[in-house]
Amino acid sequence: MKKLVIAAATLALGMSAWTTRAATDSKNFSIDITLTAVCTVSTPANVAFTYTSNQGGASTATGGAFTVTCTNGLGYSLGLFEGATPSGAGTPTLAPAADNVVNLSYTLGLSATSGTGSGAAQNFSVTGSMAAGQPGTCVTAGGVCSNAAATNRTHTVILTY
């Protein structure tokens, strides 16, 4: 009798399980992604000039390398601004006032003024040129002067996207 009860119970459980697997239901769902496209610009290396007073040819600057990292496919433009407090989109070239320590004038430009983001860092540089025939100002004994104390030696690269 006891065996019969156990067998009946087992059968009932088995049927119950079979009934549960008898039908399925499914629902689709979507993935919503909101991507905010952004661009960032790294800090350019300082633009460096070495100039000999009254030299016969123009001087070309070294340094000025920086990178732009933008969302893939996002277009952007680059500009320069005189000073450390930028406004607007800047300009492709810049002719700041003469350095207020060594009294030498120079012009700045960009290796390119626009691009399209690839998701990876893209290389650019600030270019610089100093015209020939400038005497400059240098009162240091030995004749080598630096503009480290100049208050107008900082400029800004602006990325607009």
Add this chain to the structure above:
Amino acid sequence: MRRKRFIASLWMAGLGFASSCAAGTSSSAFGIDITLMSGAAAASGPAGSGVCVSQSLSEQNGARVRVVCDTGDFVSISAIPGARFAGTHGGAYTTYFGSSYRGVNLAGLGEFANVAGTVASFRVFGVTESEGRLDLLVSF
């Protein structure tokens, strides 16, 4: 009425497009480093750097001497504006007129004031004494 609404919607759409085209800006400041070489540093600078300055003559006797090398070759010798131009650099100006005369120092006798541009002059002393020597001073 419909036309006005259509135009308004077009304007709004355009505004939205412009906004999405200029979504933001990013900026970074950078510095300008300038090393200026002049005077002795320029004269001893690397080959091809452009300028050589004569330190031996420059402004010692009222003359400004500038020698530019490489890219703009020229030599410029001129009086400093407004300064006296002595032109007595170099040379031996003491002449001995024989055993019966003492040495005569002629240095510093020639002098020009307020000249402009390149100057060339000479002084001639005709000596009729025993040896009849002639001293010639050329200055610039």
